Amino acid sequence: MDHFLYRDGVLHAEDVPIPEIAAEVGTPFYVYSTATLTRHFRLFDEALEGLDHLVCYAMKAASNQAILTTLARLGAGMDVVSGGEYRRAQAAGVPGERIVFSGVGKTREEMRLALTGGVRQFNVESEPEMEALNEVALSLGTRAPIAVRVNPDVDAKTHAKIATGKAENKFGIPISRAREVYAHAATLPGLEVIGIDMHIGSQITDLDPYRQAYGKLAELTEALRADGHDIRRLDLGGGLGIPYERSNSAPPLPMEYGQVVKETVGHLGCEIEIEPGRLIAGNAGLLVSAVIYPKSGEGRDFLILDAAMNDLIRPAMYDAWHDIVPVTEPAAGAEKRPYDIVGPVCESGDTFARARAMPPLGAGDLVAFRSAGAYGAVMASEYNTRPLVPEVLVHGHQFAVIRPRPSFDEIINRDTMPAWL
């Protein structure tokens, strides 16, 4: 559920009509709903009620400081995957004890940053990383709290580019080697083993892979405890999917996911961490764009938008579907026609949808991409020297630009000239 609804025939973000934002900010832009972000965070928090737990928002999904601050004030922890994200979490006022550092290629510099600034734990993904972290911690005269990311070898049944829990993926260590790796970790004086981490993929729409993976995690917890490790925290990762195509999908709800968590690992007395990104931010954001031209081709009609693959890359990169809706509600029973919906970038991959049934639309009409809040603005680029798409946050009747559109001068002047030119 989200807070983007038609009222009096016009799409609103909470209480703000989308055309009002478009008139002030120009198109294209991302708009996020505070109420939806809040609702989604609370759904997870409530789903784990009864367990000692922390919901660590995976900020790579949408990392604007205003979004982070909104979630941090609700009590969210943060899952970060780079030194840049760590700095964002800090800047949003998240204390170190609520920042989890994930990622398969942390540098020593990033380790130093987090050890100095405070960190809840590092999720370590390999033995070379373990040794590097040990050295960095010792050089700072401290110990690094760690969980080792284990790869349970389950099929999350999601798109190949976002599956992470199969043996062939680059992430974590194979669960079959876990006892050996934990034994190694226990010999390193700069590390404090506190738990186990897992993250099997993204846009997972079936609870079975979770049930299998968390079942294996429970067995591993007991095996490692028997080996003498003090396993007191389980990080279960993120990945719960959202309904991108509303007419034909209904992924599991956080409450049902929470039930699986309780059934599989609830008896272990561990503190539970989860790292949802997409489900918190995905349906909390729209990408709003205007039609530049309708164009009739041979046997097909195009809508050329002012948004492009550089603003929202998911369709080009993951073959992703986004519901695309007119901002002015079509009359009941209005006739729809199939359009290829494309951007102006010089690549055929710059196609958002093919043969999508849309009501008649003309130049200047606004459309909104639903479910664009996660992996949207954060993956945007300035390809074709298109200014980085701005972001807007709505809160009830209010809205504010939370990242302005850069001017062309700013873009051009970011480049610097070598002395010989």
Ligand SMILES: *Cc1c(COP(=O)(O)O)cnc(C)c1O
């Ligand atoms: C990307 C990622 C997440 C979040 O995944 P979502 O599908 O957005 O919930 C959580 N944990 C780790 C380690 C990740 O890499």
